[in-house]
Amino acid sequence: AQSVTQPDIHITVSEGASLELRCNYSYGATPYLFWYVQSPGQGLQLLLKYFSGDTLVQGIKGFEAEFKRSQSSFNLRKPSVHWSDAAEYFCAVDDYKLSFGAGTTVTVRA
């Protein structure tokens, strides 16, 4: 079965600084990968997804992610973080159903 691992439980970043969230997956074939963001008390919003093609994927809110097959990774990045980016971020892989990582909580300090 497919699975994803998010090694970082909590990340604190200063506003304006860059952000990178790690995601590692395990799957034999080309995976369908997603990043979702969950603001406090809310459902999940899709940031971006990778199915095939260009390994650098652009998403909403200035986020991007890079698929690296050699490293089995799909890390999420943002060059300059805004206070509104404070949230929970989930990486997910689709194998007929979504399997989510444990999530990474992002705190943004002024």
Place this chain on the structure above:
Amino acid sequence: GAVVSQHPSWVICKSGTSVKIECRSLDFQATTMFWYRQFPKQSLMLMATSNEGSKATYEQGVEKDKFLINHASLTLSTLTVTSAHPEDSSFYICSLQTSGRADSGQETQYFGPGTRLLVL
């Protein structure tokens, strides 16, 4: 993307009562919807897959008699927590899956805002 709503957003009930949560697709006809449960500070756990016009498929360990799912139309799925107990308190989230060609990679899940259930 598709817009998904849930009602209610918050519900508090007494132990032993049943609670119904609605999940609506506002702009998309969804043949498949999913129900997830999320405990505080944890990830989403898939409870069941709801298929329009047929019985839901439950994940291992999820009691189908406890969590009744009805997907009567292409825009509405309901989850009823029967005889709720404090341990059923959780954040319940539904999602729908947009469909594309099976191998096109266009299937994407869109999530509702969630329903927080507190059983006293």
